[in-house]
Amino acid sequence: MQIAPSPSAPLDVLGLGNAIVDVLSYASDELVEELGLVKGAMTLVDEERVEYLYRRMGPAREVSGGSCANTMAALAALGARPAYIGRVKDDQLGRVFAHDIRAAGVTFRCRPASDGPATARCLIFVTPDAQRTMQTYLGACVELGPEDVDPELVAAAGILYLEGYLWDRPEAKAACRKASAIAHAHGRQVALTLSDPFCVGRWREEFRELVEREVDILFANEAEIKALYEVGSFDEALQAVRRHVRFAALTRGAKGSVVVRGEEVHVIDAAPVERLVDTTGAGDLYAAGFLYGLTRGLELGACGRLGSRCAAAIIQQFGARAERPLGELVEEPRRA
Amino acid sequence: MQIAPSPSAPLDVLGLGNAIVDVLSYASDELVEELGLVKGAMTLVDEERVEYLYRRMGPAREVSGGSCANTMAALAALGARPAYIGRVKDDQLGRVFAHDIRAAGVTFRCRPASDGPATARCLIFVTPDAQRTMQTYLGACVELGPEDVDPELVAAAGILYLEGYLWDRPEAKAACRKASAIAHAHGRQVALTLSDPFCVGRWREEFRELVEREVDILFANEAEIKALYEVGSFDEALQAVRRHVRFAALTRGAKGSVVVRGEEVHVIDAAPVERLVDTTGAGDLYAAGFLYGLTRGLELGACGRLGSRCAAAIIQQFGARAERPLGELVEEPRRA
Numbered sequence: 001m002q003i004a005p006s007p008s009a010p011l012d013v014l015g016l017g018n019a020i021v022d023v024l025s026y027a028s029d030e031l032v033e034e035l036g037l038v039k040g041a042m043t044l045v046d047e048e049r050v051e052y053l054y055r056r057m058g059p060a061r062e063v064s065g066g067s068c069a070n071t072m073a074a075l076a077a078l079g080a081r082p083a084y085i086g087r088v089k090d091d092q093l094g095r096v097f098a099h100d101i102r103a104a105g106v107t108f109r110c111r112p113a114s115d116g117p118a119t120a121r122c123l124i125f126v127t128p129d130a131q132r133t134m135q136t137y138l139g140a141c142v143e144l145g146p147e148d149v150d151p152e153l154v155a156a157a158g159i160l161y162l163e164g165y166l167w168d169r170p171e172a173k174a175a176c177r178k179a180s181a182i183a184h185a186h187g188r189q190v191a192l193t194l195s196d197p198f199c200v201g202r203w204r205e206e207f208r209e210l211v212e213r214e215v216d217i218l219f220a221n222e223a224e225i226k227a228l229y230e231v232g233s234f235d236e237a238l239q240a241v242r243r244h245v246r247f248a249a250l251t252r253g254a255k256g257s258v259v260v261r262g263e264e265v266h267v268i269d270a271a272p273v274e275r276l277v278d279t280t281g282a283g284d285l286y287a288a289g290f291l292y293g294l295t296r297g298l299e300l301g302a303c304g305r306l307g308s309r310c311a312a313a314i315i316q317q318f319g320a321r322a323e324r325p326l327g328e329l330v331e332e333p334r335r336a
Numbered sequence: 337m338q339i340a341p342s343p344s345a346p347l348d349v350l351g352l353g354n355a356i357v358d359v360l361s362y363a364s365d366e367l368v369e370e371l372g373l374v375k376g377a378m379t380l381v382d383e384e385r386v387e388y389l390y391r392r393m394g395p396a397r398e399v400s401g402g403s404c405a406n407t408m409a410a411l412a413a414l415g416a417r418p419a420y421i422g423r424v425k426d427d428q429l430g431r432v433f434a435h436d437i438r439a440a441g442v443t444f445r446c447r448p449a450s451d452g453p454a455t456a457r458c459l460i461f462v463t464p465d466a467q468r469t470m471q472t473y474l475g476a477c478v479e480l481g482p483e484d485v486d487p488e489l490v491a492a493a494g495i496l497y498l499e500g501y502l503w504d505r506p507e508a509k510a511a512c513r514k515a516s517a518i519a520h521a522h523g524r525q526v527a528l529t530l531s532d533p534f535c536v537g538r539w540r541e542e543f544r545e546l547v548e549r550e551v552d553i554l555f556a557n558e559a560e561i562k563a564l565y566e567v568g569s570f571d572e573a574l575q576a577v578r579r580h581v582r583f584a585a586l587t588r589g590a591k592g593s594v595v596v597r598g599e600e601v602h603v604i605d606a607a608p609v610e611r612l613v614d615t616t617g618a619g620d621l622y623a624a625g626f627l628y629g630l631t632r633g634l635e636l637g638a639c640g641r642l643g644s645r646c647a648a649a650i651i652q653q654f655g656a657r658a659e660r661p662l663g664e665l666v667e668e669p670r671r672a
Binding site for chain 1: 361362390391393394395396397398399400409427428429432435436437439440454654655657659660
């Protein structure tokens with residue numbers, strides 16, 4: 001199986017995900033512990049809890065987020081043609097989300113909801129080790145369903161990219177299944193990111209089946225892939241992936257990443273980082289770099305290295321939307 | 337006149353200003369020119385214009401702002417006891433503003449407006465030279481008036497700090513005059529920042545009179561003080577200040593600052609900056625460091641040096657609210 005650029009596809013990638021505005025704040029480890037948060041993970045919370053946690057949070061800054069939306073915004077910044085489907089409300093944060101994704105260069109046609117819950121927020125507590133702990137109030141995202149999937153848009157994109165977080169809502173999951181069927185019917189590729197180890201734990205059997213039967217390209221980090229196969233080491237997870245998944249890009253933080261496609265295995269170093277600030281969006285940006293490489297027909301190692309450079313860029317700033325253009329990362333640096 | 341710490345004042349500084357959420361985005365010089373913006377200045381815009389400019393702006397991040405509010409937030413981060421008066425609406429950005437200022441440690445008691453215009457926004461275009469160009473939609477700020485001035489709060493603060501931007505609205509100006517009268521009646525000091533050279537141009541005569549008669553401590557940058565006295569050089573402005581103003585701290589960007597009190601003149605170097613990112617908030621943070629020093633009874637040179645260190649910290653990040661604690665800046669670094 002060779003994934004080549006799709007000159008016939010008017011769009012490179014279509015993403016389907018939870019449309020969220022991030023509320024980022026530095027926090028002490030003591031606060032994270034006192035609030036009883038699961039450090040490093042994404043936890044879903046209701047409105048009352050998110051209000052309580054916000055009152056306890058320090059001064060914050062608001063940056064558009066949403067894992068898949070971050071990947072689409074980065075793809076646009078790299079020079080690709082992405083589109084995005086996700087639900088916001090017609091409120092101030094919904095307008096912020098829609099503005100930011102369109103201004104980034106992503107096609108975004110979804111109409112904001114005029115009533116119902118507010119636009120989703122994710123409180124992100126960034127601890128001194130640059131680790132991020134996320135508390136998500138899904139708000140308007142709970143309205144995402146199959147009716148939001150525009151068949152024309154799916155058919156137009158070379159790759160459909162789904163986020164595992166969508167499995168937490170049955171309607172959103174149905175939207176993914178619908179989009180995936182349309183994509184395959186048009187000869188497009190379907191990519192999935194596992195999103196979070198606890199999310200994987202909640203939907204392990206479904207994800208395993210999905211990954212074997214429907215997913216052409218799997219993105220996962222070490223914790224997620226170990227959770228998927230319930231194994232204790234990355235090596236065991238890697239063996240399971242090789243048996244069950246056609247094509248996977250597995251990220252390992254500072255240890256770099258491993259790309260597996262059949263017999264082909266590429267071990268890729270992490271790109272150098274001068275000053276680690278906030279790991280929010282590391283996986284999202286890796287996926288963006290990798291997908292960009294695929295759509296441009298780069299060889300797998302080059303795709304992985306571009307993913308690493310994008311991840312390294314985003315963790316040296318606050319939030320998962322790049323402050324600076326990413327285009328210069330596309331060129332592979334010369335070796336010293 | 338010696339300004340000493342006020343152990344009898346339960347609050348160190350009370351700020352009165354426009355409560356604004358900043359919307360920050362990198363922009364090219366070409367875009368700033370094409371949109372016809374006055375580079376480096378603050379321009380007031382109506383709702384239609386702010387919507388238009390927002391559509392033309394790149395992906396942004398939202399950070400609480402407002403010149404005076406930035407100064408109060410930084411004072412709290414330094415360890416002082418500030419309070420703030422400003423108007424927001426009860427909308428998502430109003431809740432963001434109120435959260436951030438309280439979470440920073442600033443006393444903020446104003447009730448948000450339940451109707452009327454939305455919470456104020458300031459679109460900030462940050463060009464590659466790190467200069468910021470601001471387009472402000474005042475929104476709910478237009479409702480600030482004398483009735484918002486809590487006499488108890490004014491009486492409780494050692495220093496009342498006013499921002500010149502308030503002169504653009506007659507009701508806000510009346511609030512300043514009321515607060516100033518209460519402060520002086522309680523033996524407190526009144527400080528004013530001139531805010532913006534164009535704002536000075538709009539209200540030159542009033543500012544001159546105010547500065548001579550009512551203001552105990554004046555903050556201004558080079559462009560503002562030259563605009564106040566309609567002179568072409570900083571030296572001429574300095575001579576005018578010495579004749580007319582009791583006590584002034586004048587900032588000059590990379591050239592440092594000059595503090596003048598009667599016969600006493602201190603010339604202070606700018607603090608070193610490794611990586612200039614965004615000059616938004618430089619003056620606000622200088623004022624915070626300076627005021628902190630005053631409330632702690634530091635000598636004037638030390639106040640100015642602390643102001644410089646705070647300004648240097650804020651221009652190495654995006655936005656005017658410090659991402660990192662400022663407390664460590666209070667200690668004067670040892671000379672190499």
